[in-house]
Amino acid sequence: MYWKNKNVYISLISKKRKFINDGVFQAELNEFLARILAEDGYSGVEVRVTPIRTEVIIRATRTREVLGDKGRRIRELTSLVQKRFFNKSTNSVELFAERVENRGLCAMAQAESLRYKLLKGLAVRRACYGVLRHIMESGAKGCEVIVSGKLRAQRAKSMKFRDGYLISTGEPSKRFVNTATRSAQLKQGVLGIKVKIMLPTAIDTKTGLPSILPDNISVLEPKTDTVDAL
Template sequence: MAQQGRRLAVYKKILQDNVKRWMIKEFLEYKLARLGYIYSEVLKTPLGTRIVIYAERPSRIIGKKGAVVKELSQILSAKMGVDNPQIDVIDISKVDVPEMFPKVIAYRIANAMAKGIRFRRVAFVAVRQVTEAGARGFELVISGKLSTERAKFEKYKVGKVYKSGNDSMKTVRRAAVHVLLKPGIYGIRIAIAPANAKFADDFKIKPPVKQETQQS
């Protein structure tokens, strides 16, 4: 019974750590949504908790003399109970091409629409940027009061984007962003198959090899 109690305590600790990691990521995404935030990693170290933030514009997240990072560290420590948070901000372009990340494209579209640019023009620009970056597949869905008082959606698709199966879960990158404009809330949903993506149905046909016959 004592051994079973210890096991349950370990499982409970793992669940608590996972919940706290999820809460940290949700908080960072909410707090830094307009500052070029893409995604983050939360790592436990002997000195505390290391948080790596990947951003399109690191300077905006760091802030003047690190003011934004200091504020984030204080909130994470005081209100969320994060042990000694250490925040690092990395430029997403050092990891991969920015156009291969759906959230980068989604925020670009949202910011352009907030400035009054027509959604179709923004959509065609996004399609061109992603295809020129070498993506194997790209799908964009914009929903809301696009041209009438009734909500509808428009879809733009180029290349191959899987909707189900292992390739859809492991290879295709997805993101959804919402933007509030005067007519109402607009949804921007993006799926990208990166340039270096390898699908399960990729194959190459090797040319036949000629075998030399031995003459007796």
């Protein structure tokens, strides 16, 4: 393809490279923090870039353990993230910890909880039903838990547990369904864990307000006609 203006072509390449680099950085940072903060209820990360500094907001169920005694652990994490991802950058990095209010609606927290239950030797069916009940009691519309691997016999199989209403396709499934995967290393092999939670509401990225499903229909009460007495 022939380009009349080379500056436009260079800017397109730089934009594409920037988006790719941002996505790779987000994935690597998420994997790095998930490995370190697995026992502290790590539930995700958000990166905010400003001209002066880069803010990394860590969401977890136990923020006290993430911060550490007098903020010691968060300073250690800041130093690790600075050396690992921003070694050649002039921008400073600052880490913050944000508490997840309802851990029952967080798929990452529930997948990690199920993983530790299986590592302790709890029966798969009992552990999955316990997680399922906790999710539904927390206000979820529906949920699904899938455990695959060598559960009892030598042959690998999958066990699926579902409750409530859960959508799997369409654009609303990206906004209303929270998904997380984990793996548990047991004696008989590796078990794969997948948790899906159907949230009651989702935040609209454009307006910032809670949104509902597009096929949701609300029936209003009929108006009562008052007839004047003669």
